Amino acid sequence: MSKRIQAKYKIDRRMGENIWGRPKSPVNKRPFPPGQHGQGRKSKLSDFGTQLRAKQKLKGYYGNIQEKQFRNIYFEATRQRGDTSEQLIGLLERRLDAVVYRAKFVPTVFAARQFVNHGHVLVNGKKVNIPSYRCKEGDVIEVREKSRTMALVLEALESAERDVPEYISLDPKAMQATFTRIPSFDEVPYAAQMEPNLVVEFYSR
Structure with a gap:
């Protein structure tokens, strides 16, 4: 960490x-x-x-x-x-904390680091608490059900401050994101x- x-x-x-x-x-x-x-x-x-x-x-x-x-x-x-x-x-960009940040589950990359560390994130249905965990194409990253009512998450998803990039497919209602592909530099x-x-x-x- x-x-x-x-x-x-x-x-x-x-x-x-x-x-x-x-x-x-x-x-x-x-x-x-x-x-x-x-x-x-x-x-x-x-x-x-x-x-x-x-x-x-x-x-x-x-x-x-x-x-x-x-x-x-x-x-x-x-x-x-x-x-x-x-x-x-x-x-x-394949780091789990980076994907959590890109998916707008949290407002900052620092919050993403802490969010993952505290066990609020699932990858393919399993809890992963290592921010440097490397996501693969097709991995499904989601907020743990018990954590979906956190004000931090709700405010971040509703924020218009930034957009979700094309290489991440987001379902905001399910609080679930799919890492579809590794991006090129120009896409980040x-x-x-x-x-x-x-x-x-x-x-x-």
Whole structure:
């Protein structure tokens, strides 16, 4: 389980972007880095800095996955056929907490991590409490019956803040989603620009 010690929106402030597209993001009011000299920091990043920033943003987007785990996902992507950056995104989107978030069962990816950990999610009828569990095409992910009246779930499903992507088939009344296929990078609805190619460059140095 990833340890989220700092306030999640600090990632937004550090990056100067609203990476989840949330109305509560402080970047909506203060689009510059934190600190006394935040507004004056406009130095050009080196190639390494640009790659590091892309890695931090993508890693942070998925609930700030631990570095060791994120690096292992990258190495797994390199062993698969095809474009490594596409494989990396595919592996990240197959995480159970990511699918729960995409299906709008919860409002944030951090809530998805906790929701899965607490045993509120079933995969193909069986309880799975591991956020990094890797979903397969055709897997049915649903909210456990006892958890379907939770205000968190009801509010998230009714929210117009984001849409369910095409690679997830959702039945909101049954609170059931089917992971139909592994998406390509272009299909993933990121609120901010992600650059997985730079993440690949960072790790392949």
